[in-house]
Amino acid sequence: MSVTVRFAPSPTGYLHIGGARTALFNWLYARHMGGKFLLRIEDTDRERSSQSAVDAIFESLKWLELDWDVPPVFQFARASRHAEVARQLVNNGLAYYCYSSIEEVEQMRATALAHGRPPRYDGYWRDRKDPPPSGVSPVIRFKAPQSGKTVITDLVQGTVELDNAQLDDMVLLRADGTPTYMLSVVVDDHDMGITHVIRGDDHLTNMFRQYHLFKACGWSVPEFAHIPLIHGPDGAKLSKRHGALGAEQYKDAGFLPESMRNYLLRLGWAHGNDEIISTQQAIEWFDIRDVGRSPARFDMQKLLNLNGHYIRQAENERLFDLIRPWLKSGEHADRVLAGMTGLKQRAQTLRELADGALFYIERPDPGAILSGPNSKKITDPAAVSYLKQMLELLQNLTNFDEAEIELAIRNFCKEQQIKLNDLLNPARVALTGSHISPSLFDVVNVLGREECLVRINACLLQARAL
RNA sequence: GUCUCCUUCGUCUAGCGGUCAGGACAUCGCCCUCUCACGGCGGUAACAUGGGUUCAAGUCCCGUAGGAGACGCCA
Numbered sequence: 001m002s003v004t005v006r007f008a009p010s011p012t013g014y015l016h017i018g019g020a021r022t023a024l025f026n027w028l029y030a031r032h033m034g035g036k037f038l039l040r041i042e043d044t045d046r047e048r049s050s051q052s053a054v055d056a057i058f059e060s061l062k063w064l065e066l067d068w069d070v071p072p073v074f075q076f077a078r079a080s081r082h083a084e085v086a087r088q089l090v091n092n093g094l095a096y097y098c099y100s101s102i103e104e105v106e107q108m109r110a111t112a113l114a115h116g117r118p119p120r121y122d123g124y125w126r127d128r129k130d131p132p133p134s135g136v137s138p139v140i141r142f143k144a145p146q147s148g149k150t151v152i153t154d155l156v157q158g159t160v161e162l163d164n165a166q167l168d169d170m171v172l173l174r175a176d177g178t179p180t181y182m183l184s185v186v187v188d189d190h191d192m193g194i195t196h197v198i199r200g201d202d203h204l205t206n207m208f209r210q211y212h213l214f215k216a217c218g219w220s221v222p223e224f225a226h227i228p229l230i231h232g233p234d235g236a237k238l239s240k241r242h243g244a245l246g247a248e249q250y251k252d253a254g255f256l257p258e259s260m261r262n263y264l265l266r267l268g269w270a271h272g273n274d275e276i277i278s279t280q281q282a283i284e285w286f287d288i289r290d291v292g293r294s295p296a297r298f299d300m301q302k303l304l305n306l307n308g309h310y311i312r313q314a315e316n317e318r319l320f321d322l323i324r325p326w327l328k329s330g331e332h333a334d335r336v337l338a339g340m341t342g343l344k345q346r347a348q349t350l351r352e353l354a355d356g357a358l359f360y361i362e363r364p365d366p367g368a369i370l371s372g373p374n375s376k377k378i379t380d381p382a383a384v385s386y387l388k389q390m391l392e393l394l395q396n397l398t399n400f401d402e403a404e405i406e407l408a409i410r411n412f413c414k415e416q417q418i419k420l421n422d423l424l425n426p427a428r429v430a431l432t433g434s435h436i437s438p439s440l441f442d443v444v445n446v447l448g449r450e451e452c453l454v455r456i457n458a459c460l461l462q463a464r465a466l
Numbered sequence: 467g468u469c470u471c472c473u474u475c476g477u478c479u480a481g482c483g484g485u486c487a488g489g490a491c492a493u494c495g496c497c498c499u500c501u502c503a504c505g506g507c508g509g510u511a512a513c514a515u516g517g518g519u520u521c522a523a524g525u526c527c528c529g530u531a532g533g534a535g536a537c538g539c540c541a
Binding site: 008009010012042044045047048098102105106109112113114115116117118119120121139157160161162163166168170171173174175176178180181182184185200201202203204205206208226228229231233235236237263266267268269270271272273274275276292293294295296297298299301302303304305306308312345346347356406409410413419420421423424425427428429434435436437438439440441 | 467469470472473477479480488489490491492500501502503504533535536537538539540541
C-alpha cells in the first residue's frame, strides 16, 4: 500500500521543537515507506495566522532538511469546498443548523460543569423542528453518535476506546460561513489522499470526532498515530520558559540540523542501544509503530553533547562557512579555516566555535589581559622570562611548520630543564588572550612567525611598562 | 468536574515471563595530556505503589497514587 502523510502546522508562530519532531516523524515514515510527505498550512484562523509565521515554518523545515514532495496546500484557500461538504451533510441529515448564540452555548457549558458533567453543547437544535429565530445566522453542527462506543487502533497508542456519550455535536461551519478545524482537517486529509495521520497526542480525542465525520462523508478513515508531546525539564508541557524555542533559534544558537534530527529522533524512539544515528540509517530503521507512548522531557545537555559530536564530524570547510557570518572581520579568516581541526575539538555549538576562533582574527589586547584573570601569566618575572625565551626560539626557527615548532620547543625545554607548561602557558595567553586554546603548536603554526612575534612583544611591552 | 493516555537510574531509553536489569547524556574518580576539550577505563544511580496470575513478573491482569493531555463558532 502506498503511504501519504502530511505535516499540518498552523502558522500562528514559529515552528517549535515539538512541531519539528512531528514533522521529522512524518518525513521519516514517508521516506521509509517510499511514500509521500505533504505539507498543509492550516491558516483558517485568519486572526492569528501570519505570513511571517508561514515563512518561518518553511525556513525551519528547509534548515532541518525535511523536504516535501508537492507544493504546500493552504487550507484557507479551500474554504468553499469545506463549506460545500458541510451543507451536503445537512442535506443528508447528518448535520444540522444550530441557532444557539455563543452566550447560550457558554451557559450550557457552565450548567453542565456545575452538575459534574463535561462542558458540552446540549444538542438543543439537533432534532428541533421549530421555526428558526429571525436575524440569527446559524452554525452547522455535526450529528455525533450518542450511544455505543468508538474503538480505534492507533499505531502508537494501541487500541483506544471512547463512549460515544462523551462526544458532542461539534461545529462544522461557523456563523460567518467559514469552516472549523474539525471539518477542514477531515476534508483535506481525504482530498489529499492522506493514508496516515501522524500528529501530537494532544489531538487524540479529536481522532474520535474526526473518525465519525469521515464515516458520515462516506470516506475511508486514515490510520492514526498520535505521538506523545515533548515536556519541559519540570515535566509540564513544553513552553517558552523551558527552551521551547523555534527551530530557527536553534540554528541561531549554533546547532547543526543533523544534531537536531538525531536528538529529536531519540525522543520517544530507539533502535536498541544506538545513539548516533545517521539520517540514512534512521530512514532504514524508522517505523511509526516503534514510537513509545510516554512523553519525554527536553534535555539541553544531551542535545549539546550530540551537537559537539556532529561538529567534530563535520567538514572543516562547511563549519567555516557556517561560522563566517559570526566572525567579526573577514580579515585573516583563512587562519580560522587553517586552524579548524584544532578548534572544532572543543566546541559544542557553532557559536562556541566562532568565539573560540576569534583570536585568530583579532589580536588580543594586552591591556585587557592585564585586567583579566590571566594577568599574572604574563607579568610574573618568571613568565616574562619564558616569553622572552619563546620569542627568541621562534625567531631562530629555520622551518616554520607545526612539526618543526613542536620539536624545537620540546627540545628546548628538555635542554633548559623547563616544564613544557611553564613555557607554553604564558605564550598561550600572549598569543590567544586566554588560558584555553587549541594546541599551541597548532596556534603558532597557523598564526605564523610574524604575528606570533608581534603578539608576544606586545605583552612584553605591557609587562615592562608596569 | 468528565474523558483519554502515561509511569525502568536525575534525563533519553533497551527490555517484549527466567538478565548480575543493558546503553547514552549528566555526575564522580582514574588514565591520556602543552591549557581546555576530545578520547579511554571505572564508580554512584532505576523497574511509582498494593494486590493477584504463574514454578518464575520490569515484562500479563486489577486497584491506588502521581503526572500529562483533551473537553471552543482555536488549531
